[in-house]
Amino acid sequence: MAYSDKVVDHFNNPRNMGSFKKDEEGVGTGMVGAPECGDVMKLQIKVQNDTIVDAKFKTFGCGSAIASSSLATEWLKGKTIEEAQKIKNTDIVQELNLPPVKIHCSVLAEDAIKAALADYQKKSDTEPVDTK
Amino acid sequence: MKLPIFLDNHSTTPMDPRVLEAMLPYFVEKFGNAASRNHAFGWAAEEAVDQARKQIAKLIKADSKEIVFTSGATESDNLALKGVVEMYKEKGTHIITSSTEHRAVLDTAKSLEAKGLATVTYLPVDKDGMVNPQDVEKAITDKTILISVMLANNEIGTINPIAEIGKIAKAKGVLFHCDATQGVGKIPVDVQAMGIDLMSFSAHKIYGPKGVGALYVRKRNPRVRIVAQMDGGGHERGMRSGTLPVPLIVGFGKACELCAQEMTAETARLTKMRDRLQTDIMAALEESYLNGHPTNRLPGNLNISFAYVEGESLLMGMKDIALSSGSACTSATLEPSYVLRALGVGTELAHSSIRFGLGRFNTDEEIDYTIKKVIEIVTKLREMSPLYEMAKEGVDLKSVQWAAH
Numbered sequence: 001m002a003y004s005d006k007v008v009d010h011f012n013n014p015r016n017m018g019s020f021k022k023d024e025e026g027v028g029t030g031m032v033g034a035p036e037c038g039d040v041m042k043l044q045i046k047v048q049n050d051t052i053v054d055a056k057f058k059t060f061g062c063g064s065a066i067a068s069s070s071l072a073t074e075w076l077k078g079k080t081i082e083e084a085q086k087i088k089n090t091d092i093v094q095e096l097n098l099p100p101v102k103i104h105c106s107v108l109a110e111d112a113i114k115a116a117l118a119d120y121q122k123k124s125d126t127e128p129v130d131t132k
Numbered sequence: 133m134k135l136p137i138f139l140d141n142h143s144t145t146p147m148d149p150r151v152l153e154a155m156l157p158y159f160v161e162k163f164g165n166a167a168s169r170n171h172a173f174g175w176a177a178e179e180a181v182d183q184a185r186k187q188i189a190k191l192i193k194a195d196s197k198e199i200v201f202t203s204g205a206t207e208s209d210n211l212a213l214k215g216v217v218e219m220y221k222e223k224g225t226h227i228i229t230s231s232t233e234h235r236a237v238l239d240t241a242k243s244l245e246a247k248g249l250a251t252v253t254y255l256p257v258d259k260d261g262m263v264n265p266q267d268v269e270k271a272i273t274d275k276t277i278l279i280s281v282m283l284a285n286n287e288i289g290t291i292n293p294i295a296e297i298g299k300i301a302k303a304k305g306v307l308f309h310c311d312a313t314q315g316v317g318k319i320p321v322d323v324q325a326m327g328i329d330l331m332s333f334s335a336h337k338i339y340g341p342k343g344v345g346a347l348y349v350r351k352r353n354p355r356v357r358i359v360a361q362m363d364g365g366g367h368e369r370g371m372r373s374g375t376l377p378v379p380l381i382v383g384f385g386k387a388c389e390l391c392a393q394e395m396t397a398e399t400a401r402l403t404k405m406r407d408r409l410q411t412d413i414m415a416a417l418e419e420s421y422l423n424g425h426p427t428n429r430l431p432g433n434l435n436i437s438f439a440y441v442e443g444e445s446l447l448m449g450m451k452d453i454a455l456s457s458g459s460a461c462t463s464a465t466l467e468p469s470y471v472l473r474a475l476g477v478g479t480e481l482a483h484s485s486i487r488f489g490l491g492r493f494n495t496d497e498e499i500d501y502t503i504k505k506v507i508e509i510v511t512k513l514r515e516m517s518p519l520y521e522m523a524k525e526g527v528d529l530k531s532v533q534w535a536a537h
Binding site for chain 1: 468
């Protein structure tokens with residue numbers, strides 16, 4: 001099985017790999033997957049004035065899972081919350097040229113985005129208004 | 133040093149140039165059919181086949197008349213199980229095998245079950261992957277006609293107590309088949325001392341050509357009979373019809389001869405390289421776990437799980453080293469190695485496993501390179517792993533409520 005050039009590039013040069021402090025202001029964290037399934041993704045966004053100003057990921061998984069989450073952080077940066085909601089797993093499949101057996105990696109990345117956004121919104125509902 | 137490095141010698145092996153040299157005359161010059169009894173072309177082919185049969189039999193301490201040529205170990209396994217079940221169906225229909233067998237045995241057993249031709253007991257293995265001979269003894273009933281246990285496992289290299297199982301089989305009057313594909317040519321095999329009645333093995337695992345294998349079928353004490361699964365000209369004493377692939381058989385014979393001559397030296401060399409690979413990697417990387425038996429394993433085998441990193445990504449990070457993983461990331465079922473699962477290795481560690489298979493043509497320089505690369509990539513991927521981060525923060529990963537998908 002050959003990997004697409006884009007998957008290889010993201011794997012060798014992961015974008016935005018790392019972590020924010022979970023309790024930092026404006027940070028939303030999404031963690032999806034399970035170790036026994038062979039992939040776990042942690043995706044974090046940092047939001048200011050409704051815009052995602054930074055994003056980070058850490059992934060346990062195959063090359064395609066790492067590439068999917070790396071690409072997701074790239075796409076998230078600069079998007080508003082509303083725009084970020086619209087990222088679909090099929091966009092990731094297309095961009096990375098994922099084979100059918102790796103589609104679940106893109107699904108996981110979409111789930112991670114949704115989870116991070118939901119976490120941010122949950123936090124911002126309870127946080128002081130001045131972060132908005 | 134040439135890249136990529138081949139460290140997947142359990143899957144197949146490169147052919148030894150000496151084997152190729154022995155085969156070459158039998159393609160164009162001596163092309164005869166070994167079954168042609170009436171002319172010199174046939175005689176030359178038959179002579180070559182006889183010679184190979186002797187070389188092969190000698191390696192496993194058998195008589196050359198007990199070697200039945202097949203297309204490979206998968207066919208041999210099929211012929212042994214199906215051939216015995218069909219031949220001895222009046223006597224019984226029960227088979228005993230183990231849960232870590234190669235799929236050529238497991239799927240054949242399952243197929244016999246599905247057709248209602250046999251009932252099968254799949255014995256568990258211990259944490260090192262070993263079958264307990266007492267379990268075999270306890271599983272035998274008056275309907276048991278066959279025990280099938282592998283000599284050495286293809287993933288973890290663990291060597292089973294074959295002689296003990298053979299003794300039990302003999303005492304109970306049950307036939308004993310051994311899938312010895314990974315063991316023949318690598319460790320001493322003696323079908324007499326081990327009490328083996330049928331044994332499968334192939335040429336391409338021992339630096340011979342692909343496409344040829346053998347089934348050893350005992351001729352006396354007891355005389356084993358099997359029903360042929362291929363009908364035709366009645367070759368191989370009626371057990372396997374089909375024109376013999378003379379060049380492949382000549383190569384198989386030569387490969388066995390070389391293994392017999394070089395086994396002691398090769399075992400010493402491979403064990404030394406393998407031990408160094410194991411020691412250096414495991415000393416540098418915390419939470420790396422050996423899979424399989426610590427000492428009782430094939431000289432060229434090493435199987436390690438690296439906690440918090442996934443196997444396929446490890447392979448991807450070492451593109452210039454050919455290795456294999458127990459990870460299931462490419463399989464549709466998402467089920468990792470059933471062999472590792474049978475040892476009680478957790479699913480997450482099974483996903484994190486790498487199999488190193490060292491062989492005749494690997495060098496110390498290649499091992500040095502591999503050690504360096506493995507340490508590099510595991511370290512890099514752990515930095516990328518949320519699980520490693522959590523473990524470092526003191527989170528017990530088992531206590532986390534994962535959203536399984």
